[in-house]
Amino acid sequence: MKKIVCFLSLALVLSACGDKKEKKDGAGAMTGTIQIDGSSTVFPITEAVAEEFRSEQPDVKVTIGVSGTGGGFNKFSRGETNLSNASRPIKDKEIAICKENNINYIELEVAYDGLAVLVNPENTWVDSFTVEELKKIWEPSAQGTIMKWNQIRPEWPNEEIHLYGPGVASGTYDYFTEAVVGKSGSSRGDFTASEDDHVLVQGIAGDKFSLGFFGLAYYEENKDKLTLIGVNNGAEVVKPSLQSVKNGTYTPLSRPLFIYVNSTSVKSPEVVEFVNYYIDNAGELATDVGYIPLPADLYAKQKESFKTFVENNK
Amino acid sequence: MPDFSYFKLSYMRKIKELIIEKSLLASALITIAVTIGIILVLSIEAVQFFSEVSIFDFFTDTQWTPLFTEKHFGILPLLSGTLLTSFIAIAVALPIGLTISIYLSEYAPRNFRKTVKPLLELLASIPTVVYGFFALIVVTPFLQEFIPNLAGFNSLSAGIVMGIMIIPYISSISEDALHAVPASLREASYGMGATKLQTAFKVIVPAASSGIIVSIILAISRAIGETMIVAIAAGQQPRLTLDPTVPVETITAYIVQVSLGDVQHGSLEYRTIFAAGITLFVFTFLLNTISYRIRKKYQEKYE
Numbered sequence: 001m002k003k004i005v006c007f008l009s010l011a012l013v014l015s016a017c018g019d020k021k022e023k024k025d026g027a028g029a030m031t032g033t034i035q036i037d038g039s040s041t042v043f044p045i046t047e048a049v050a051e052e053f054r055s056e057q058p059d060v061k062v063t064i065g066v067s068g069t070g071g072g073f074n075k076f077s078r079g080e081t082n083l084s085n086a087s088r089p090i091k092d093k094e095i096a097i098c099k100e101n102n103i104n105y106i107e108l109e110v111a112y113d114g115l116a117v118l119v120n121p122e123n124t125w126v127d128s129f130t131v132e133e134l135k136k137i138w139e140p141s142a143q144g145t146i147m148k149w150n151q152i153r154p155e156w157p158n159e160e161i162h163l164y165g166p167g168v169a170s171g172t173y174d175y176f177t178e179a180v181v182g183k184s185g186s187s188r189g190d191f192t193a194s195e196d197d198h199v200l201v202q203g204i205a206g207d208k209f210s211l212g213f214f215g216l217a218y219y220e221e222n223k224d225k226l227t228l229i230g231v232n233n234g235a236e237v238v239k240p241s242l243q244s245v246k247n248g249t250y251t252p253l254s255r256p257l258f259i260y261v262n263s264t265s266v267k268s269p270e271v272v273e274f275v276n277y278y279i280d281n282a283g284e285l286a287t288d289v290g291y292i293p294l295p296a297d298l299y300a301k302q303k304e305s306f307k308t309f310v311e312n313n314k
Numbered sequence: 315m316p317d318f319s320y321f322k323l324s325y326m327r328k329i330k331e332l333i334i335e336k337s338l339l340a341s342a343l344i345t346i347a348v349t350i351g352i353i354l355v356l357s358i359e360a361v362q363f364f365s366e367v368s369i370f371d372f373f374t375d376t377q378w379t380p381l382f383t384e385k386h387f388g389i390l391p392l393l394s395g396t397l398l399t400s401f402i403a404i405a406v407a408l409p410i411g412l413t414i415s416i417y418l419s420e421y422a423p424r425n426f427r428k429t430v431k432p433l434l435e436l437l438a439s440i441p442t443v444v445y446g447f448f449a450l451i452v453v454t455p456f457l458q459e460f461i462p463n464l465a466g467f468n469s470l471s472a473g474i475v476m477g478i479m480i481i482p483y484i485s486s487i488s489e490d491a492l493h494a495v496p497a498s499l500r501e502a503s504y505g506m507g508a509t510k511l512q513t514a515f516k517v518i519v520p521a522a523s524s525g526i527i528v529s530i531i532l533a534i535s536r537a538i539g540e541t542m543i544v545a546i547a548a549g550q551q552p553r554l555t556l557d558p559t560v561p562v563e564t565i566t567a568y569i570v571q572v573s574l575g576d577v578q579h580g581s582l583e584y585r586t587i588f589a590a591g592i593t594l595f596v597f598t599f600l601l602n603t604i605s606y607r608i609r610k611k612y613q614e615k616y617e
Contacts, residue, residue, distance in 0.1 A: 140383045162465055162551075162561060167571075168381045189379025189386070192467065192551040192561055195574070203549070203561070206454060206466015 030057050030270040037065035038072025038085030041175055042257045044289040045111055046085055049278045052285065056277065060270045070094075073260075079103055082265035083275070086258040087113070087175075104263035106309040108279065108302045111286035111293055114216040114245035114254040115176055118226045122208045125149070125156050128230045128237040131252060134180045137163070137211070143188035149209065157209075163191030164203045164212030172215050172290075179252040201225065215290045216240050245292050257291065261306070263313040272310055279303045356595060359588035366582055372589065378552035378568075380586045381577070387586065389593055391552035395469065395562035396594075399544050400537040402473025402558060403480060407533055410477075411484025412526070418485070419492035420514045431486065438482040446546030449475035454547065463559055467549030470558035476543050483533040484526075491525020492518055524612030531605035535598050541566040565594045 036046060043066050050062040067075070069086045076084035077097040089107065090098075098105060117134070119126055133152050136142060149156040166173040168185065173193075178184035192203055197218045204210045205225035219228055219240075230237040233251045244250040259278065265271045279302050283293035294302075364372070367387045375388025414434065418427045453471040458464045464471075495518050503513040519526070549561025550571055563571070569587050577583045 143379065143384050144377060159463070160560065186383045189382030189384055190377065190551065190553065192549055193381070194550055194571070199550070202450070203466050206458075208463060210465070
């Protein structure tokens with residue numbers, strides 16, 4: 001007990017020291033509030049950036065909502081938020097509302113998101129999937145009915161199909177269901193669902209008749225135990241890779257992620273500071289939370305265009 | 315004066331006795347209070363659950379998908395997972411455990427028995443998470459050599475390893491029961507010209523049957539409540555099946571899964587934990603009651 005108390009007080013002292021130091025280091029401490037809303041997919045990156053930013057500028061309050069990309073743009077186009085997280089580009093209808101309300105904005109790409117569809121290395125029959133086939137397997141009505149491989153393609157074996165996927169609390173699950181089934185958060189329920197991607201790796205790696213999906217990052221770590229399956233994007237069969245995710249040929253299971261900043265907000269120095277900090281650190285933090293960073297020159301380009309945008313709106 | 319001091323001493327002693335008595339009572343009451351508290355919490359949350367989900371669906375629906383779009387609240391897939399893994403465990407532990415107990419009690423030299431019995435009991439003290447990974451990483455790949463279609467998560471290897479874990483429950487308690495059979499019965503049997511084998515199986519085992527049955531029921535109870543092994547090695551897919559080669563989910567594994575996720579407190583999904591928990595509780599409670607009854611009934615018969 002004495003030990004624990006000792007430890008706690010030591011921790012307190014240390015953390016107190018830390019705070020002071022950071023405040024001293026922060027060249028020109030800023031204050032203010034930055035309002036962000038939008039996509040839950042982009043949220044982890046923005047949250048990670050905001051957390052890191054807090055140690056640089058502890059007095060700037062960053063609030064991040066998760067209304068979804070559409071909900072975020074709704075508020076953004078009325079000038080209620082400074083930044084909007086988006087997992088798709090802004091729609092024409094939303095652009096029109098922005099114009100009506102005199103909101104000028106800049107679109108900044110921050111990372112890519114890619115999803116891997118995987119089977120066991122002993123699976124010799126699958127070479128690719130079409131999106132329709134994936135939908136047939138995963139949609140809610142498949143529950144209890146699509147149970148065997150040969151129900152998907154007749155030439156595939158008459159064996160039970162064992163499905164593995166992220167749990168409902170996972171953003172990957174939302175994303176996959178949105179891209180494949182058409183509605184976020186809508187899927188069958190009779191599969192091995194785990195928020196722990198290692199469980200999924202273990203399950204697919206040990207089961208000949210398995211099929212699963214999760215973020216590309218986990219495939220990269222377990223290449224030797226899993227077989228990556230290409231997905232037909234309508235024109236050709238493409239396997240996800242840093243390359244195919246970056247050049248946009250791996251659709252619909254990859255997409256760029258954006259943040260949008262409006263012109264009135266960049267008059268506040270803390271927003272400019274935050275966005276610059278975001279672009280500088282997005283690559284590293286995106287990788288940490290399981291996304292794919294843009295090429296370095298693209299980040300430089302984003303920074304450049306943001307700089308021009310700030311100067312034009314001073 | 316000495317009288318007074320004697321009085322004082324006995325008075326002190328009485329107070330001391332009283333304090334000891336009351337503290338014993340208090341610790342007994344605490345145990346009971348905790349049990350009642352658990353039952354209350356389970357019941358209250360379960361009642362709220364059953365006000366939203368019909369109890370008929372709960373026991374007849376063949377799908378359990380409370381977290382997904384198509385919500386089904388049928389406990390049967392979880393129950394079948396629990397019973398399947400427990401059945402495999404008992405199928406492994408019963409013959410091995412019983413053989414060990416008969417050997418140790420009737421055949422083994424005294425010294426050998428004294429050394430081996432504590433060693434066997436060590437099996438029960440290995441952390442179950444270790445057993446779980448043993449099943450997943452060692453037993454499953456080994457079994458896949460013989461059963462090529464065995465899934466990476468399956469009830470077979472989880473059940474077998476759980477069986478190994480509960481061997482000491484059966485062997486140790488059964489051995490105690492066999493050993494406690496009066497020597498006179500053994501001598502009488504030999505006197506009638508019976509061989510050692512006949513004595514063991516026709517006289518001693520039936521005489522100790524109450525203890526053996528109690529040991530088996532305790533082992534079943536332990537297997538049904540076991541969590542880590544099945545959560546790690548048996549999978550997390552609720553499936554109504556008796557096929558031991560495919561992933562299943564037990565009641566306990568489901569509770570773990572939901573507790574680890576970020577299900578909102580007070581939601582229907584959250585209450586499924588308590589509905590599943592009370593089902594589990596009813597099962598183990600029934601088993602414990604049965605074992606208690608059997609012990610009482612047979613004890614009277616043989617003593």
